[in-house]
Amino acid sequence: MPAVPAGEPGRNGDAPEAVRAKSIPEAAVARLAVYLRVLSGMSEQGATTVSSEELSQAAGVNSAKLRKDLSYLGSYGTRGVGYEVGVLVSQIERILGLTRQHKVAVVGIGNLGHALANYGGFPGRGFPVEALFDLDADLIGVPVGGLPVSHMDDIPRICAERGISIGVIATPPTAAQSVCDRLVAGGVQCILNFAPVVLQVPAHIEVRKVDLAVELQILSFHVARRADDAAGNQGNSGLPGAVVPAENGNGRRNGTGPDGGRGMVVRS
């Protein structure tokens, strides 16, 4: 995605496809991460091969979609048999760029930030937390999860020094944009934003947001809609029928989407 100077993002008449090669769909990337987790679990349980049917069941998607997604990796399956778990894991890790580490900085050591910091290195390794920041004087210097908290003013310097590539914003909404700017100044390339604000960033910075309020409101919408359906409710709607994978609609895009609530979190 060639960065667009300003104004409306990506506004070009026809765009002669520029340089972009094959490029794998955003939606597929998100699912690959899920497949990876499922595959890791299977691997730990000793499985060596899986069929698209099995894997798709476990991941909660249909098999056609799964195969299409995996096809973006290349052809690593064996017709009539299935896929080798180990191969799939490697290939997905390769595509997702998990073969190298991505240093993380957590800003805002409140409830959520604290939880994240205590994580002591994010999911499945590969995302070591290497810097913590806050404004609270009482927190500066205090080790959280083994790492001392630094002052937000030092974000640019410290991020640059330590080669942080991902910044996690877990501050109150009012501080978020300022923190974001400093992270960018520090050379951070991606931001995971838990604050309920729409961040303004240069085109080359990737932002993803997690917003509790938005999630709850979307659920609220569905509850409401269900109530409306109180009409032609033929067939089997509320009947405790078969149980199937959630298969909901979290295919979030990132950008401007849902933001929301207040901030907290974490768990493993």
Added chain:
Amino acid sequence: MPAVPAGEPGRNGDAPEAVRAKSIPEAAVARLAVYLRVLSGMSEQGATTVSSEELSQAAGVNSAKLRKDLSYLGSYGTRGVGYEVGVLVSQIERILGLTRQHKVAVVGIGNLGHALANYGGFPGRGFPVEALFDLDADLIGVPVGGLPVSHMDDIPRICAERGISIGVIATPPTAAQSVCDRLVAGGVQCILNFAPVVLQVPAHIEVRKVDLAVELQILSFHVARRADDAAGNQGNSGLPGAVVPAENGNGRRNGTGPDGGRGMVVRS
């Protein structure tokens, strides 16, 4: 969405459009929640009207999309002028079902659950936390955020008694499915899942997931892709050019989508 008994979700040749009326796109619903937050902020600052241009800027989408989204509410704008903030707020709240309260139960009072419980009522009111659950004997009975923690075995009974409609799962992944089943048994209609597992639920239950690992891995993918682009980097890519709203791709679907890593989360 008529519930599909079992097997592959929604597998029907052509589906004669059944009963579904107009129905507003999932993607739009997520954005409406964002508009609502932005509008609330504007309202607090005394703004009484907004143009699609202003609002879209603040929300990080383009004006056409914003107008299309708002059109699902009905026609509440004034040509040549814009929209009345108050009207928009009311209409969005109506569509999102925010005119009534949705009682929330939080399961798993660890780092995340604790943070959520302390929230003392979720974002912008409308989502009061009315029950807390955990397995830890040391926690049972202890008030967290003013509410005593109950045992997970009592999930079905208590949820039913208190009329909980939304369950938040903040437990370790191993307990998630079991908790989910009990929430469903207790009559909960929607689930917000912070555990990195694909939940199996009856078709009439709405599930949304928040997965830190998946988010980080998606960001990792973009870092990696950026590295690859190290080729024909003409134009202005890394140049600190204009700053624009994030507008990323968090348009998550929910269902079977991205799940992910280990579990953590949240904010404010």
Added chain:
DNA sequence: CGATGTGAACATTTTCACAGCA
């Protein structure tokens, strides 16, 4: 005149359905 509301063009994503290979 200026901004909304929207049909139609376009783009992306999902699903189908089946050829092809182990």
Added chain:
DNA sequence: TGCTGTGAAAATGTTCACATCG
């Protein structure tokens, strides 16, 4: 025979562009 890989169709979602109306 059975399952992968994929072209093509269908569905969804986004953007354009402009008629319309306050």
